[in-house]
Amino acid sequence: MRVSLFRHFPIVKQSAVLFLHCALCPSASIHSFFASSVLSVPSALTPFLLFLHAILSAEMDADLQFMQEALAEARASASAGEVPIGAVLVYDGKILARSGNRTIRDNDPTAHAEIIVLREAARLLSNYRLANTALYVTIEPCSMCAGAIIQARVPRLIYGADDPKGGAVRSCFEILSNPSLNHQVEVSSGVLAAEAASILQSFFAARR
Amino acid sequence: MRVSLFRHFPIVKQSAVLFLHCALCPSASIHSFFASSVLSVPSALTPFLLFLHAILSAEMDADLQFMQEALAEARASASAGEVPIGAVLVYDGKILARSGNRTIRDNDPTAHAEIIVLREAARLLSNYRLANTALYVTIEPCSMCAGAIIQARVPRLIYGADDPKGGAVRSCFEILSNPSLNHQVEVSSGVLAAEAASILQSFFAARR
Numbered sequence: 310m311r312v313s314l315f316r317h318f319p320i321v322k323q324s325a326v327l328f329l330h331c332a333l334c335p336s337a338s339i340h341s342f343f344a345s346s347v348l349s350v351p352s353a354l355t356p357f358l359l360f361l362h363a364i365l366s367a368e369m370d371a372d373l374q375f376m377q378e379a380l381a382e383a384r385a386s387a388s389a390g391e392v393p394i395g396a397v398l399v400y401d402g403k404i405l406a407r408s409g410n411r412t413i414r415d416n417d418p419t420a421h422a423e424i425i426v427l428r429e430a431a432r433l434l435s436n437y438r439l440a441n442t443a444l445y446v447t448i449e450p451c452s453m454c455a456g457a458i459i460q461a462r463v464p465r466l467i468y469g470a471d472d473p474k475g476g477a478v479r480s481c482f483e484i485l486s487n488p489s490l491n492h493q494v495e496v497s498s499g500v501l502a503a504e505a506a507s508i509l510q511s512f513f514a515a516r517r
Numbered sequence: 518m519r520v521s522l523f524r525h526f527p528i529v530k531q532s533a534v535l536f537l538h539c540a541l542c543p544s545a546s547i548h549s550f551f552a553s554s555v556l557s558v559p560s561a562l563t564p565f566l567l568f569l570h571a572i573l574s575a576e577m578d579a580d581l582q583f584m585q586e587a588l589a590e591a592r593a594s595a596s597a598g599e600v601p602i603g604a605v606l607v608y609d610g611k612i613l614a615r616s617g618n619r620t621i622r623d624n625d626p627t628a629h630a631e632i633i634v635l636r637e638a639a640r641l642l643s644n645y646r647l648a649n650t651a652l653y654v655t656i657e658p659c660s661m662c663a664g665a666i667i668q669a670r671v672p673r674l675i676y677g678a679d680d681p682k683g684g685a686v687r688s689c690f691e692i693l694s695n696p697s698l699n700h701q702v703e704v705s706s707g708v709l710a711a712e713a714a715s716i717l718q719s720f721f722a723a724r725r
Contacts, residue, residue: 417636418645418669428625437626452692453668456661461626474697481697482690484660489689
């Protein structure tokens with residue numbers, strides 16, 4: 310399993326990466342003022358900060374890489390006439406299951422990309438609880454899929470664009486952050502969001 | 518398909534049955550005072566009211582009958598060590614699919630009774646939209662199942678007991694009545710609720 314610092318604090322994590330980047334790369338033009346005038350890092354701390362920066366950057370790079378795979382699934386769904394949303398389920402740093410939406414092809418109202426990869430991963434792991442996994446999906450999950458993430462005890466969700474009409478992470482409902490539920494999910498949003506939204510918009514524009 | 522008056526107004530429907538019952542059966546001891554003193558039905562209206570009363574009573578009788586079948590599925594789930602919740606999906610006045618929870622047996626986090634019957638019915642009808650159906654379930658659906666009801670466009674949900682910890686119809690979330698969703702579901706709750714709750718409580722008491 311990949312090292313995941315600040316597991317329950319994605320905003321803290323992103324801020325830490327930015328801070329470390331500024332502190333360790335003062336010559337970069339975009340933040341040279343802050344780096345030179347505000348941040349002064351004792352040289353003894355530099356190796357530790359470099360190590361921390363490397364770990365956090367690697368996790369963010371991995372998020373981009375896996376989201377690209379989810380986007381590929383979304384594009385494949387569009388080609389099949391399905392609403393183009395894609396998902397991959399990552400376990401132990403590798404993709405365990407991947408799919409786009411299949412509701413029409415399978416005559417299955419529940420066959421959203423997220424549900425398919427959760428079911429497939431549980432089958433492969435012979436366990437209906439998916440500890441140590443991360444779910445990557447191109448669009449904010451609906452209430453059905455957010456509920457399934459809770460049922461499967463997925464610890465981490467990474468998604469691209471928000472869905473103002475049906476999103477159940479923060480747009481229409483906040484299923485994953487309800488304190489009465491006995492499972493909390495770490496959520497990262499906005500990963501390759503523009504590309505995810507563009508695929509969806511092109512699909513619906515072509516059908517009008 | 519059965520006739521369903523007041524489709525979008527379950528409270529109005531139940532009140533109408535009570536009103537008609539009082540009006541048409543003034544000798545019944547429990548409401549003889551209201552019947553004799555408040556309600557006076559012109560005799561010309563009696564055949565129409567009798568007809569209306571018969572239709573509405575038949576629908577409520579059918580609800581009880583189908584909920585008994587869902588309870589039987591819940592009991593079967595308990596015997597298999599699964600959380601005892603049962604569901605039946607009714608189409609054209611007949612049961613099209615029936616199941617209890619199967620998450621543990623199937624290694625499937627999504628295998629709640631509701632999801633299983635929705636998928637099975639869609640497969641049998643070769644359609645991922647389940648128009649003209651009614652879903653009977655012993656306990657208030659969770660957010661996953663409520664979301665699936667929306668995805669499948671199920672027009673009517675009848676359930677037994679509320680679930681204060683995870684119910685997504687009215688307890689923790691109100692998934693089905695969100696005005697931003699483009700599908701509305703008629704909901705009847707409390708049907709054989711005591712029996713449904715008792716099965717669940719006995720199951721968890723035995724496991725403590």
